[in-house]
Amino acid sequence: MSLGHEDQLKIAAVREPGTAPSSHTGSPRRLSILGATGSIGQSTLDLVGRTPEAFEIVALTANTNAQDLAGLARRHRARLAVIADPGGYEELKNSLAGTGIEAAAGEAALVAAAGLPADCVVAAIVGAAGLKPTFAAVAQGRRVALANKECLVTAGHVFMSAVTAAGTELLPVDSEHSAAFQALGTSDLADVERITLTASGGPFRTWPKERIAAATREQALQHPNWTMGPKITIDSATLMNKGLELIEAFYLFPVGVDRLDVVVHPQSIVHCLVSYRDGSVLAQLANPDMRTPIALSLSFPARMSAPTQPLDLVKLGSLTFEAPDLERFPALGLARAALERGGAAPSVFNAANEIAVAAFLEGRIGFLDIATTVATSLDRAERESLFRAPHSLADVLATDEAARAVARNVIGIG
Ligand code: NAD
Ligand code: MG
Numbered sequence: 001m002s003l004g005h006e007d008q009l010k011i012a013a014v015r016e017p018g019t020a021p022s023s024h025t026g027s028p029r030r031l032s033i034l035g036a037t038g039s040i041g042q043s044t045l046d047l048v049g050r051t052p053e054a055f056e057i058v059a060l061t062a063n064t065n066a067q068d069l070a071g072l073a074r075r076h077r078a079r080l081a082v083i084a085d086p087g088g089y090e091e092l093k094n095s096l097a098g099t100g101i102e103a104a105a106g107e108a109a110l111v112a113a114a115g116l117p118a119d120c121v122v123a124a125i126v127g128a129a130g131l132k133p134t135f136a137a138v139a140q141g142r143r144v145a146l147a148n149k150e151c152l153v154t155a156g157h158v159f160m161s162a163v164t165a166a167g168t169e170l171l172p173v174d175s176e177h178s179a180a181f182q183a184l185g186t187s188d189l190a191d192v193e194r195i196t197l198t199a200s201g202g203p204f205r206t207w208p209k210e211r212i213a214a215a216t217r218e219q220a221l222q223h224p225n226w227t228m229g230p231k232i233t234i235d236s237a238t239l240m241n242k243g244l245e246l247i248e249a250f251y252l253f254p255v256g257v258d259r260l261d262v263v264v265h266p267q268s269i270v271h272c273l274v275s276y277r278d279g280s281v282l283a284q285l286a287n288p289d290m291r292t293p294i295a296l297s298l299s300f301p302a303r304m305s306a307p308t309q310p311l312d313l314v315k316l317g318s319l320t321f322e323a324p325d326l327e328r329f330p331a332l333g334l335a336r337a338a339l340e341r342g343g344a345a346p347s348v349f350n351a352a353n354e355i356a357v358a359a360f361l362e363g364r365i366g367f368l369d370i371a372t373t374v375a376t377s378l379d380r381a382e383r384e385s386l387f388r389a390p391h392s393l394a395d396v397l398a399t400d401e402a403a404r405a406v407a408r409n410v411i412g413i414g
Contacts, residue, residue: 028056029298032142034114034133035124036060037068039229040147040173043290044122045076047298047306052076054304059113061125061133064088070095080104082113084129107132115140120298122173123148126231127354128400131155135393141166145297147173152248154347155396157389160251170252171297176245177252178293179271179284184253187276192255194275197245198265199324200225200288202237205266209328215367217360225268225288234357238370239324243335244353247346250339257339262332264322269311287311330371338378343387344399345378351403352377352410359411369411377407 031048035041041060048055057078062069066088073081073096080102083092089105096103104113114121114133121137122145123130130148135155137144139162146152151159163170172178176197184192203222204212220237221230228236235241242262249260263273268288275281286292289308298304326333338345356373359365365373381387381403390396408414 028054029120030056030058030118031120031122031298032059032061032113032116032118032137033057033122033124034059034061034110034130034137035063035122035126035148036072037062037065038124038126039227039232040122040124040290040294041072044124044145044294044298045072047291047295047304048076050305050307058116058118061110061113063125063129066091066095073101074099077101080113080116082109084110111136115142118142120145122294122297123151124173126229128154128351128397131393131396131400135159135162138162138166138168138170141168143169143171145171145173145294147294149174149244149248150350152251153244153350154400155390155393156247156251156346158392158396162393171300172248172252173290173293173297174245174248175286175288175290175293176272177248178296180249180253180274182284182296183272183274183282185282187274189253189255191276191278192253192259192274193277194259194261194273195249195253195255196261196263196273196275197242197249198268198270198272198321199239199242199262200236200268201264201266201322201324202239204237204328205264207328209368212328213366213368217363220360220367224266226290228290230361231354231357234360234370235353238331238367239329240331240335240353240357240370240374242324243331243338244350246332246335247339247349257336262324264324265319266322267316267319269316269319285311330375334371334374334378341378341382341387343389344396344403345382345387347390347396347399348378348381348386348403348406349374351400352381352407355404355407355411359413364413365411373407373410376410377403380406380410 057076059080060078061082064085082104086105093103114136121142123134124147128150134151273283287309291306292308295306338349352374356370
């Protein structure tokens with residue numbers, strides 16, 4: 001599939017003159033953060049805390065941690081704090097008593113918060129739980145800074161159609177996609193020969209397969225370059241994260257699956273490369289710190305300051321690149337196959353992986369079983385006709401649920 005400039009503009013956002021929050025002279029930017037207590041949420045709030053006069057926090061949300069959420073809401077003077085778990089409501093309300101900050105709980109409140117008037121909604125909930133609120137933000141025409149991968153991976157065309165229908169702007173937060181977005185600029189996708197995402201290779205990049213097979217939870221949670229939430233850290237060790245990112249890129253930058261590539265780059269300095277048909281290759285480089293892509297998503301089309309370590313190429317000395325080993329890390333092959341199978345296959349890929357990662361973290365399955373579970377779940381789901389293309393968010397959620405049941409069954413836990 002190859003689409004033109006019009007489609008690219010869906011995510012290329014506006015090119016109106018903008019003012020960076022750090023040099024803001026007008027009214028502050030109204031910001032809501034879905035998943036405020038997580039790794040991306042906290043990095044976003046770290047940036048906000050450096051220029052608090054440039055932002056006004058509308059809503060902050062979290063899953064279960066009422067104390068942390070209340071603390072963040074107080075520190076950043078949010079108007080509303082929403083806890084997804086209704087059981088956390090009393091604690092949240094009590095912690096915010098006398099502050100004037102409104103407290104709410106439950107899924108409906110989360111979805112309502114996502115759609116509140118704001119200049120930008122940071123979608124940083126992990127997993128399929130992020131779908132409904134992010135769709136709500138899009139439907140209300142909010143600019144969305146998208147960290148949640150699952151909106152694209154599970155809902156792909158449905159999500160991008162919702163973005164187009166709402167005429168809203170989507171800014172990728174994932175570092176590789178932020179890099180691609182920057183390297184693409186306003187270029188015509190027809191001129192793009194290849195988009196190459198880089199992967200660190202994770203903690204087991206140099207390990208032989210037998211050693212990887214025995215990898216523990218603790219070893220898999222040690223990412224060499226990035227500090228992130230546990231789910232994405234395991235995904236980086238299996239390279240499932242890069243598989244998910246390949247699928248994300250497929251929908252964000254529709255150049256076709258055969259023009260998307262992955263190269264292992266252990267230093268995580270070059271985040272993505274765009275090769276053009278005239279032989280030029282444009283790349284974005286930065287030290288690995290999510291505050292850089294988050295900053296761009298908050299200030300685009302302007303730039304704001306971020307505390308990322310400046311890049312010192314001389315000190316680094318060299319940047320290295322190698323081909324991914326699909327035998328030791330089958331995830332990339334599975335992701336590509338899911339894209340080629342089409343329909344809801346990427347959604348099944350994601351759901352099965354979420355179940356498998358949770359089972360690995362609970363000590364129920366071994367490290368290599370994660371990829372095996374995903375592969376077997378994909379085959380079974382295809383036999384059970386679960387690959388029908390979704391046409392709505394309801395279809396996406398139904399497939400997600402059915403695929404989870406398949407994966408649980410494959411693991412033997414449901
Ligand atoms: P995290 O686990 O650190 O935080 C997740 C956030 O989502 C928390 O605030 C949590 O309270 C909330 N949450 C979890 N389950 C929820 C539920 N059922 N309902 C409502 N809220 C819920 O995750 P993270 O590492 O910040 O990642 C967030 C998203 O961003 C993921 O989709 C991830 O793939 C993506 N992403 C993360 C990074 C990174 O560096 N951490 C980089 C690129 C993309
Ligand atoms: Mg990434």
